[in-house]
Amino acid sequence: MVDRTRPADVALIGAGPVGSLLALALAQRGLNVEVFERRHDMRRHSIAAGRSINLAVSARGRHALHEVGLEDAVLAQTVPMYGRFLHAPDGATRLLPYGRDDSEHISSMSRGGLNQLLMTEAENTGRVQIRFRQRVLAMDLPTQTLTLVDEDTGVQSRVAAPVVLGTDGSASVLRAAMAAQAGAAVSEALLSAGYKELTMPALPEGQPGTHGHFAMLPNALHIWPRGRFMLIALANPDGTFTCTLFLPHAGSEPSFATLTDDAAVAAFFAEWFPDFVPLVPDLLAQFAQAPLGHMVTVKAWPWHSGAVGLLGDAAHAIVPFFGQGMNAGFEDVSWLMTLLDEASKPYDWPTLLAEFAAMRKKNTDAIADLAVENFVEMRDKVADPQFLLHRAVEAELDKRLGGTYRSRYQLVTFTRVPYAVALNAGAIQTDVLAEVCAGKTTLAEVDLDRAEALMRAKLLPYLDGR
Ligand SMILES: Cc1cc2nc3c(=O)[nH]c(=O)nc-3n(C[C@H](O)[C@H](O)[C@H](O)COP(=O)(O)OP(=O)(O)OC[C@H]3O[C@@H](n4cnc5c(N)ncnc54)[C@H](O)[C@@H]3O)c2cc1C
Secondary structure (H helix, E strand, C coil): CEEEECCCCEEEECCCHHHHHHHHHHHHCCCCEEEEECCCCCCCCCCCCCCCCEEEECHHHHHHHHHCCCHHHHHCCCEEECEEEEECCCCCEEEEECCCCCCCCEEEEEHHHHHHHHHHHHHHCCCEEEEECEEEEEEECCCCEEEEEECCCCCEEEEECCCEEECCCCCCHHHHHHHHHHCCEEEEEECCEEEEEEEECCCCCCCCECEECECCCCCCEEEEECCCCEEEEEECCCCCEEEEEEEECCCCCCCHHHCCCHHHHHHHHHHHCCCCHHHCCCHHHHHHHCCCECCEEEEEECCEECCEEECCHHHHCCCHHHCCHHHHHHHHHHHHHHHHHHCCCCCCHHHHHHHHHHHHHHHHHHHHHHHHHHHHHHHCHHHCHHHHHHHHHHHHHHHHCCCCCCCHHHHHHHCCCCHHHHHHHHHHHHHHHHHHHCCCCCHHHCCHHHHHHHHHHHHHHHHHCC
């Protein structure tokens, strides 16, 4: 066992997207940061960058990237998505725009590409050292000492640091140490659905289609909503799409448990996604090889103990259906940096981490609940006529209220309004929309004056007061 002491101002566990951004932001404030990452350096080894190949970056993530000076560099590598592109079982398609115009969009980005860019920018500050293949095994809270193992040699070492931050993801070792030694309460709710990722190839060279080398419209998030399950697809700049099937693990038909062989998989896709099948020629081979992913909601409290704190998925892992997990983690970094910038040096880390956690917790709980709800919306409600009527009424309200009306989705995705406010605003909106749309099937039947009056009376004062 090798003992090392006080290697840097801050020891960080995990160089995922949140840890890498945090290291960069801390270095920009003059702090020396040592990061321990259990994986290989993905810039030198071809390894998967963890779960999901691409992800959607939206306003909160963009803001945090802007603060470290990287928004433009990241956006240059993304594919903008302006709405949901729905694929009905009979092959009919329909685009539902996300925002009031194309300026309101989400951006599909390679998770690995983003992670690599952030690591490189962090190292380029000269204040960040990322130690790859160093897995944190344990943490002693009273002495703020980490026990590490070198994944290649098996040699263990100990490192003590004045500040320790855990960005080690949903199965955080630091969170477990807080639970064991500081009595932190942790709940982990596993979703009954799992996921598999498949890649839709680009069209062959020299045979461009309606959308160039993309097999489908690239600038939308494709959804095949099928009630208890769904398929989605996000474009990558190289012309491929990353497609994700979300399906119950077991206990119903169909489920991953019932897709036991090629024949069952082929029959399942032919029945539910016939328009998708010809676009992925090696579908069966890919399906057999794709690992089955699990999704979990983690709620923990407290996130801090002395000068030790949690951020990102380590503090609040959520299911992916609002496209906000990483965005929320990036927003953590942004909020913590705001507190640091308002504080005087030397930083009083125990107080700062306590303030950070207190202001953040209600919001990350809110997005956790919103994300679970959005699974039902995406897999089921987007195909429901009442859902479509609600969206049509909201588009009218937006016009009538001079652009001050924002749907719940827009509040979460295109603004930095706290998630808890978006959750409450969404509840008010749902009540009003349910009332004015009850028994109606078309927009012409809806009393839009009443809808406007109710939103003016109930929603706008709530949002103004925030
Ligand atoms: C299918 C899917 C789709 C998603 N889509 C989106 C999306 O569209 N938009 C969005 O915002 N979010 C999305 N997310 C969520 C997003 O992936 C996570 O919120 C994000 O990766 C969290 O980043 P993180 O850095 O906190 O944790 P992680 O990405 O989990 O990184 C943790 C890092 O810590 C390292 N580590 C772990 N344990 C140790 C240890 N003991 N010692 C040393 N190192 C360790 C890991 O190797 C890893 O590098 C999606 C998630 C899934 C599963």
